[in-house]
Amino acid sequence: MSNTTKKWFSLNLGSRKENASSSSCSCGKKEGDCHSADTSPQQKDGFDQVFDVPMDRRTAFKKLTASLLIGAGAVSTSCSLVSGNESKEKAQIDWEEQFKGNYKLMSEEEKKATVERLARSYELRTGKTINLSSQGPEENVLFGYAFNISKCQGYMDCVNACVEENNQDRNSQMQYIRIHEMKDGKGFNFNEADDNYYHEVPAEGHFYMGTQCFHCDNPPCTKVCPVQATWQEEDGLVVIDYDWCVGCRYCMAACPYDGRRFNWSQPEVPEAEINKNQHYLGNRLRKKGVMEKCTFCVQRSRAGKNPACVEACPTGARIFGNLLDPNSTIRWVLENKKVFRLKEDLGTEPKFWYFMD
Numbered sequence: 001m002s003n004t005t006k007k008w009f010s011l012n013l014g015s016r017k018e019n020a021s022s023s024s025c026s027c028g029k030k031e032g033d034c035h036s037a038d039t040s041p042q043q044k045d046g047f048d049q050v051f052d053v054p055m056d057r058r059t060a061f062k063k064l065t066a067s068l069l070i071g072a073g074a075v076s077t078s079c080s081l082v083s084g085n086e087s088k089e090k091a092q093i094d095w096e097e098q099f100k101g102n103y104k105l106m107s108e109e110e111k112k113a114t115v116e117r118l119a120r121s122y123e124l125r126t127g128k129t130i131n132l133s134s135q136g137p138e139e140n141v142l143f144g145y146a147f148n149i150s151k152c153q154g155y156m157d158c159v160n161a162c163v164e165e166n167n168q169d170r171n172s173q174m175q176y177i178r179i180h181e182m183k184d185g186k187g188f189n190f191n192e193a194d195d196n197y198y199h200e201v202p203a204e205g206h207f208y209m210g211t212q213c214f215h216c217d218n219p220p221c222t223k224v225c226p227v228q229a230t231w232q233e234e235d236g237l238v239v240i241d242y243d244w245c246v247g248c249r250y251c252m253a254a255c256p257y258d259g260r261r262f263n264w265s266q267p268e269v270p271e272a273e274i275n276k277n278q279h280y281l282g283n284r285l286r287k288k289g290v291m292e293k294c295t296f297c298v299q300r301s302r303a304g305k306n307p308a309c310v311e312a313c314p315t316g317a318r319i320f321g322n323l324l325d326p327n328s329t330i331r332w333v334l335e336n337k338k339v340f341r342l343k344e345d346l347g348t349e350p351k352f353w354y355f356m357d
């Protein structure tokens with residue numbers, strides 16, 4: 001096997017920071033001072049991260065929600081018992097949401113509790129259920145993508161499928177994927193490409209090239225985030241914790257591939273069109289003022305499916321798979337086609353290759 005081939009699966013998988021442990025008890029007292037039965041180590045949660053107060057989640061919530069729940073209870077005396085209980089539950093969920101930690105630093109238990117809380121919150125607000133996942137990366141999986149320039153005809157079925165799958169705002173025309181229409185014989189000239197064509201395709205004398213987040217193995221976007229709201233997962237996916245993002249847009253400026261999208265307004269998706277199969281780090285509903293982007297459809301890829309764009313492409317121009325699996329189609333492409341990546345000289349190591357038949 002050649003050295004160039006080896007490169008695809010010797011990419012740095014990255015080391016993940018372990019959750020910082022503390023010698024304090026969850027009651028907030030120092031070890032040794034505590035007489036409670038609960039001896040589990042204290043997790044550094046959102047309350048600590050935001051206010052730098054040595055108090056665990058449970059204690060903080062007890063203190064913070066006490067007065068609120070009394071208020072909610074008082075209101076409920078004039079309503080039915082059920083609505084009163086629901087009102088208390090909503091208040092509790094809202095407070096817990098307010099002070100939850102960065103998803104990257106959460107334990108598996110906290111992640112599970114977080115997605116359950118969000119799913120319940122959605123149910124209480126809309127009466128509808130969603131399937132919200134916190135499924136983590138699998139061992140020996142490193143996702144990669146290849147795009148066949150000879151096959152793309154510019155139909156944009158991928159763009160539409162992506163918008164629907166990922167619950168993107170319907171008003172702002174936010175789209176993670178761009179299809180660039182380029183003139184034959186002019187090379188890959190993005191400055192002269194038309195990204196908003198409205199005519200019959202394929203147009204004579206043109207070819208088409210798709211871009212999106214390339215899930216770089218050395219991503220400059222994650223390094224500039226001042227609050228660690230974006231990072232690379234073990235399976236190579238570069239993700240964002242929407243609830244931790246402060247909307248500074250440093251990551252957007254750092255991306256050399258125009259891979260990120262910012263919510264300038266409150267995203268809106270009609271209830272009937274909401275994809276209820278969601279992932280915390282993927283297509284769950286976002287809010288105004290946060291960053292988002294392609295996640296290689298984390299809610300699908302970690303469930304063993306292709307991203308929606310790959311499924312939707314009628315010409316088979318899009319190939320997705322596990323770079324660590326020698327029998328995968330993506331590995332076949334990398335080993336048998338002449339592939340290239342955009343702006344190789346930057347050292348960003350995109351896990352997104354282009355090739356031609």
Ligand code: SF4
Nearest residue numbers: 213214216221255259
């Ligand atoms: S394409 Fe841009 S947003 Fe995506 S990982 Fe690379 S630098 Fe980050």
Ligand code: SF4
Nearest residue numbers: 225245246248249251
């Ligand atoms: S916009 Fe959000 S994800 Fe991007 S750098 Fe700022 S805080 Fe981090």
